[in-house]
Amino acid sequence: MEIMATIDFDFRNQIIQNDIGNTLAYCYQCATCSGACPVAQVTNGKYNPRRLILDALLGLKEKIFGKENAFGIWGCTVCDTCDEVCPQKVELTEIFTILKNMSVEKGESPDYYTTQASTILENGKAIPMQPAIERRREQLGLPKVLSPDVEEVQKLLKSTKLSEKIKKEV
Template identity: 30%
Template structure:
């Protein structure tokens, strides 16, 4: 995504959010907001008026549960907007180190949480095969996953040293 594309996405998102009346239903419904500094209503307000939202760490506190979007009296697609803004920020090189690490695990192992020996043992104790029916068991499929991720340049996006 180049700067023009990013600007256009942000503009589209901003116009979508213009009908917000700042009622706070979104923040009051947000499960993440109970445990983090995220205030959905503020994210919406900020996204309407300036680009600072792109640097707001609270963007990453959203679990994309869609509760706010389901309850917004103005039927604003809040979660979709947050996801669109995140896409811009990632292409701008802004990504939390934890997310970068998890993304690299997906790239390397095909899983955000790869299996380990302890889990393999537990599976066996439960009468299951040590490896689940995923790329862990089928390395050829892992190569396919990696090919797909590389073809869309996901590997470059989450590589170390891409921070701004």
């Protein structure tokens, strides 16, 4: 027997009171977003933006969070197709970003996201330069890739409290 999920009004209000999140209230569940979503198509609906919007609108926090539900949030590739097709102009990807941020703060984000964030925090870029790549670029006559100002990047990221969120010391 399925257990009834509890409505969490605070959670719901946290999204609706956000400048962009308030578009959540305009959703009338037409499912145009799910029909157009490439991830929904290749996962046979396992990932479903319409359902995620509905769960957020109803404040069904426990159906959204929890490691076992992570794909329901993190399956989104942020391609923005749903935003473009939604007849109600619901800002789906921005709302999903709010949910992803909450997931990170709960320590429930997939490791590949936090690992990538750590790499940016440590190196100032997502893919640090490697000698083999540098040699190959030189052979091909390509210019050197300029190194980022790592301290500057770290300063910016620290102001977003990224290191605390991903529990990383720099």
